[in-house]
Amino acid sequence: MKSEAKESYLLIMPLMLLLLVFILYPVLANVYLSFFKWKGMGKATFIGLANYQTMFRDETFWVSIKNTLVLLLYIPMGVMLPILISALLREGLKGWSIFRAIIYIPNILGYVIMGMISSIMFRKLGPLNHVLVAIGLEGLALDWLSIPKLTLNTLGLVYGVWLRLGFGCIFFLAAMSSIDESLYDAAKIDGALWWRTFWNVTVPSIRFSIEFWVVLSFIEILARAFPFIYTFSRGGPGFATFTLEYGIYNEGFVAFNMGYASTWASVLFVICAIIACFQVALMRKNSDVQ
């Protein structure tokens, strides 16, 4: 082996070690633990596939899958909206810097604070309903947090779309800044209208950024929504916002059925892995085409 290659391996070794200890080992340990009954302390008892059998019979598990899928449906909106806003802003807007600061606030505050704020905002007697009533929209002043479907969709809209809108706009604006202006000039000469230019110039030019944002969105909903849901609705009312990730927490750290929680976590891992493989394949295919 060349000395340069040796040095390269040496330099990436710390990172590889970290990945091994903090990523690979927990994943393997989780799968291993899913075959045991373990209360989070003491001796674990091997029970084979019993946890998986229980899980597939568990109504709560299927509810959590359904809720997670509903939240995933908000990804297209969570991708398209920041792109559209960025495309409008790209052309210049008076007072953009103030607007940018406002829509970026959720990213600075973090999920726990935003969850708390949202939970207060959407209360029946909360500020949102007060505003709606004040402007004459009494019909829209709903009990957002105690109607199951409404709560789940509110969660999708707030967490899946609004919360990352600011960061999305900045991300896509940065991507759009690298688009060659001559493409827009050419489109203008050809008589293309705004919408046509958007679809045929802007979107294809930032395709890679969009794909990356889609991957991020899946991760955010599948594996990072817990702190927001915990502070926003605690998975309720009933099981209305009880997602797969929330179920892992509930089984692991409320009921302390660590083995069973690992079973749920293994399913989440498989779902994430399938989506990731599909997306990587898609991205590779697209880069080959390019």
Added chain:
Amino acid sequence: MKIRMKVMCVLLLLLPSMMIWSAGTKESAAAKADGKAEITIWDFKYGDVEGVQPAMKKIDDLIMSQNPGITIKHVGQPNDNYYQLVRAAVQAGQGPDIVMFHGGVQAYEFDDYTIAMDSYIADWRSEISEFSWAYCSENGDAKKPVHMVPLTTQGFGIYYNKALFKQAGLDPEKAPSDLDEFLAACENLKKAGIVPIVAGLQGDPFSIDFLFRCFVANIYGEDVKDLGTGKQNFAGNAAFKRSAEIVKELFSKGYMDPAGTSTPYFMDAANNFAAGKGAMFIGLLSDVCHWKVFCDALGIDGVGYFPTINFPQAKYKDQQVGQPAGIGYSVMTWSKNPEAAMKVVEGYARGEGNALWMGMTGALSPNKNVDIKNLGYPLVAKILEKPFVLDFNTLLLNEDANGNFDRYCAQAFVTNEISIDKFIAVSQGMLDNAQKAR
């Protein structure tokens, strides 16, 4: 080359510094060398800096003055992930000498890691009822060793605001004695523009959960423990079904606070009642949301109390639901100073320390020698006159007792997703789970 060298140097420096850091976290054993003992307590109540911490600081000082060889290090741990921290300590085989637990299943899970206390408590065992000691014994079995010293007894009941009762034309000195009177009182209050029942239903709908515990005490009485063995059930019990119908009626008639669906029980709903924003409140008897808090806010003679709503289908009347130990202290098996740790626990459970604990926090003590009536709250004497019936919730497994029942209550009464029959079926499922686990 220079950059590579720098990276290597940083890595080499990082390794020993991490070793030094990890070594630094190990507790020093030096404290024991001179015959003195430092006792560490983990506690999920200590974080309440206004309500509980001042009392605990006073008690710690008292114990240390009574036992000059003991130093107490009281650590307030976060409530939300408290049991995760205790589990981490168990896995590590080291940690605090004394750990606070909730009574019941949450404590029983740690029986293998807490010491048997019988020999330490022998001299003063008679001060606390055997009802409480049995509950604090290994797996709740009175024949097995005691693993926790109870600091509080807990329970649930219905408080009412006498001034608002009067305002609605009701006799403030007479609590509703049965369902008809209760519903009539609610109707009068509603007509007078007063919220009949202040409710906390957002997230965990504890107002319904606690009301059911009160109902169940009247339905099963002393037989409630048979819900854990299968001799008694929710399914097929007409009175249990009726209790669910009553809760439904309270919602449909608008007696439950309409804003309750977006009001968390802790502490918003309790604060609303204390602020006079409604006439009745299904509250706790100890720790928080209790007689002392409400009497301090509404006047010592301004608060009334009744333990449950009597209704014809229930076998019993006026049963008061209770937990023989709301919270308590256990000594961990790894403690190097179990004798000293037990002295600290004893300091909290009896004598002057216990009186301080009760007087400052409003906790109900299971210690018979501490006279709570001296505190000057006639209401608490009234509460203690009534005998306690075991809370059915203590018979459930962790997942059911700490969440699932609340979710079923929300589905049946707040969101109307499931029928009463389904509610009974899923509630019965919780009992079945607990029986299977045994």
